[in-house]
Amino acid sequence: MSHLTPRQIKAQQTKKRILETALDLFSKKGFDHVTVDEIVNKSKTSKGAFYVHFKSKYEIFLEKFKEIDDFYATFIRSLPAGTSSHEKILRLTESQMIYLRDCLGKDLIRTVYMSALIPNPANYFSNTDRELYKIVHSFVKEGQEAGEIKKELSSSEITMLITRCMRGTLYDWCLFEESFDLLAESQKFIRVVLAGIKA
Known part of the structure; x- marks a missing residue:
C-alpha cells in the first residue's frame, strides 16, 4: 500500500479547501458572481494553487x-x-x-x-x-x-x-x-x- 508524502497530503488539503470554498460561494452568490480571485482569497490559497487543481470555475x-x-x-x-x-x-x-x-x-x-x-x-x-x-x-x-x-x-x-x-x-x-x-x-x-x- 502506497503512502502519501507530506507534500501530497498538503496538495489534497488545498484542493479540498478550494473546492469547498468555491461551492459555498457559488451557493451564496451564484456561479456568475464569483471570481477565481474571490475563491483564492476566501480559501487562503493562491491563484497558482487554484490552477494546479482546476482549469476553471x-x-x-x-x-x-x-x-x-x-x-x-x-x-x-x-x-x-x-x-x-x-x-x-x-x-x-x-x-x-x-x-x-x-x-x-x-x-x-x-x-x-x-x-x-x-x-x-x-x-x-x-x-x-x-x-x-x-x-x-x-x-x-x-x-x-x-x-x-x-x-x-x-x-x-x-x-x-x-x-x-x-x-x-x-x-x-x-x-x-x-x-x-x-x-x-x-x-x-x-x-x-x-x-x-x-x-
Whole structure:
C-alpha cells in the first residue's frame, strides 16, 4: 500500500479547501458572481494553487459531480440478479433523487443548473460519456433485447428521454421550493415514461 508524502497530503488539503470554498460561494452568490480571485482569497490559497487543481470555475462542478458518478457505479453493484430493466430504471431514479436531495442539496443543484446554461463544451448535462448515461443505456438495451422495451426508438433515443425526465424533475424541484416532493414526483414522471416505452 502506497503512502502519501507530506507534500501530497498538503496538495489534497488545498484542493479540498478550494473546492469547498468555491461551492459555498457559488451557493451564496451564484456561479456568475464569483471570481477565481474571490475563491483564492476566501480559501487562503493562491491563484497558482487554484490552477494546479482546476482549469476553471466550471471544473469545480465537474469535480463534485464525479462523486455522483461514483454513486451510480456503486448502485449498479447493489441490484439483485434477475431485476427487470423497468425495475432497474425505477430504482436508479429513486436512488438518484434520494442521493441528490440528501447528499448534495437543492442549493448546489440549483447552482449547477444555472451554470449549465452558460455555453461550455464540457457541459456536464450533455456529456453522454457520463456514468449515468452509460448505465441507463445499458438498462434500455437490455430491456429491448429481453422484449420489455419497444424497439421503435433506438436505445440512445430512449436513454435521452429517460435522462431528460430525470433532469426535468430536478429542474422543477429547484423551481417549486418546499411544495415539491422530489422523490414522489420523480417516480410519477418516470413511471409515465416507462409505460410509454413498454413493449
